[in-house]
Amino acid sequence: MEYWSVGGKTKHVSRFFHYSITPLLRYSKVVVKRRLMKEPQSFNEFIAEQKRRLADNPECATSSYNLGVTLMQQGKLDEAIDAFREAIQNSARMFEAWVNLGYIFFKKGDLEQVVFANQKAVEVEPRYARGYANLGFAYLQLGRTEEAIEALEKALELNPDIVQAWNNLANAYLQKGDLDKAIETNLSLLNLAPTFGLGHNNLAVAYYHKGEHGKAIEHVDKAKEQGFEVHPDFLKELEPYRNS
Numbered sequence: 001m002e003y004w005s006v007g008g009k010t011k012h013v014s015r016f017f018h019y020s021i022t023p024l025l026r027y028s029k030v031v032v033k034r035r036l037m038k039e040p041q042s043f044n045e046f047i048a049e050q051k052r053r054l055a056d057n058p059e060c061a062t063s064s065y066n067l068g069v070t071l072m073q074q075g076k077l078d079e080a081i082d083a084f085r086e087a088i089q090n091s092a093r094m095f096e097a098w099v100n101l102g103y104i105f106f107k108k109g110d111l112e113q114v115v116f117a118n119q120k121a122v123e124v125e126p127r128y129a130r131g132y133a134n135l136g137f138a139y140l141q142l143g144r145t146e147e148a149i150e151a152l153e154k155a156l157e158l159n160p161d162i163v164q165a166w167n168n169l170a171n172a173y174l175q176k177g178d179l180d181k182a183i184e185t186n187l188s189l190l191n192l193a194p195t196f197g198l199g200h201n202n203l204a205v206a207y208y209h210k211g212e213h214g215k216a217i218e219h220v221d222k223a224k225e226q227g228f229e230v231h232p233d234f235l236k237e238l239e240p241y242r243n244s
Helices: 008-017 043-056 061-073 077-090 093-109 111-123 130-139 145-158 163-176 179-192 197-210 213-227 232-241
Strands: none
Touching: 061 077, 061 093, 077 093, 093 111, 093 130, 111 130, 111 232, 130 145, 130 163, 145 163, 163 197, 179 197, 197 213, 197 232, 213 232
């Protein structure tokens, strides 16, 4: 998935070149193993099992959580929200439920609730790097650039291997208008993931706006080599510099 930014100082960039930010927002899997069975349970059978367990023990946070994950996988988002909220009510440490609520609110297009849910997740588990990465993604979508940078830097402090966080941090600096930091961060990203076409595209955008057209062309070509579909208007803008 790719999401084009249209906020901040780089609005004129996205109109032509569509630099991209990448969502993380992964939901967690069921936290308990299913019983060994000759035949695997269907979604409906697993949901029925969790509901039976909750009938016997209404305060079982794990059953509520597992029910929420399965409902979410079926696309029953409103029912999943209720299940995750029950899990949180019955277990203050259930940070995974907050993460999954953030994922659901992202699917519903409610970025303010994505922020709220992931803030709660990192309050419960302060070393949860992906929670900070999710916050950074949501803040960037909302045009809250400084908050995005702070959250993404925290994510990378905790886990420097999150490619999406590097990508979004680079674009937060681009959104801020800090081309040097955008380039520096993109280079760090590509050191970690040299075949990441989107990173080459976004680095090309930063170099273009810094007036380093040769380097912009180099990284646009690398993006294309990796199968990334570079915006045709950007290619047209670069064409006169190929023979200069």
